[in-house]
Amino acid sequence: MTIFYFTATGNSFAVAKKIGGTSRSGSSFLSIPQVVSNSHLHFKDDVIGLVFPVYGLGLPEMVRAFLKKATWEADYAFAVGTYGCLPGAAARNVQRFIRKQGNRLDYAQSLLMVDNFLPGFDIGDQIAKIPRKQTDAHLAQITVDIQNRKPLDAKACFFWRVASVVMKQGERTVMGSKxxxxxxxxxxxxxxxxxxxxxxxxxxxxxxxxxxxxxxxxxxxxxxxxxxxxxxxxxxxxxxxxxxxxxxxxxxxxxxxxxxxxxxxx
Ligand SMILES: Cc1cc2nc3c(=O)[nH]c(=O)nc-3n(C[C@H](O)[C@H](O)[C@H](O)COP(=O)(O)O)c2cc1C
CATH class of the missing domain: 3.30.70.20 (Alpha-Beta Plaits)
Structure with a gap:
């Protein structure tokens, strides 16, 4: 199994390690910041996965840039978006984006974790909410789904699809590249x-x-x-x-x- 990941505070890497740890043939973990600038981004494995944090109900810019260039051959491919409050249409949109690029993506899911977005959330409150977020139980289910190579087309209603576009733009405006x-x-x-x-x-x-x-x-x-x-x-x-x-x-x-x-x- 090969898993691409992007992480700031470890949530997405912890998830990648948990999912990758179940592969009998062993797993390679590729950090997107380390490979995004490579000219050759073609990958081949039985299972290929992507774990990323949801930003503004969508993808971090660097993950989007990576997905625009990367191609892969796999028997099964999955994406998991970790989020802290609202995933919006992130899973649906990443699935569509990857397929539009011509790559396989069988399963897309989002996973509620601690929200590290400091302008929105008190980290003390987030830590207190960990038991209610039920991350471990949900991750165990996702891991079983992936082991069983379950297909899952992520769905999002019209409201969340529109909200995802508006939020992504809003997040760019509030927190620009400077x-x-x-x-x-x-x-x-x-x-x-x-x-x-x-x-x-x-x-x-x-x-x-x-x-x-x-x-x-x-x-x-x-x-x-x-x-x-x-x-x-x-x-x-x-x-x-x-x-x-x-x-x-x-x-x-x-x-x-x-x-x-x-x-x-x-
Ligand atoms: C710039 C930014 C935007 C974010 N936007 C969202 C969001 O739209 N919805 C959400 O539920 N969480 C959002 N989050 C929270 C992260 O997605 C969440 O904490 C994630 O699990 C962090 O993963 P990491 O530890 O691998 O970086 C945002 C965090 C940052 C830093």
């Missing part, structure tokens, strides 16, 4: 360089200060994973931060690090 330049780095920053290493866009340079470019993916990994909690947004709902407990900081660095220059050790 979003990083609006983050506030406070005096707790020790220039350790973790923010640069977890940025999937390679958009952060740490010298005598932390500088953000204009390629921000808006994923908020730099805010959530800063060891000193030194990066903030004016409109964040909490100072508390999230990283999935089954995914380590070094795993996220390995998945996302695109910085060209050597950064100080985390």
């Amino acid at each position: 979003q990083g330049q609006r983050y506030i780095v406070n005096g707790s920053c020790v220039k350790c360089g973790v923010c640069a290493k977890v940025c999937p866009a390679g958009n952060i340079a740490v010298t005598e200060r932390v500088a953000f470019g204009d390629q921000c993916e808006r994923c908020l990994s730099c805010l959530h994973l800063c060891p000193k909690n030194a990066i903030h947004m004016r409109n964040e709902k909490s100072a508390a931060r999230w990283r999935h407990p089954e995914v380590s900081l070094s795993e996220i660095i390995a998945a996302n690090n695109r910085s060209r220059c050597e950064q100080p050790e985390a």
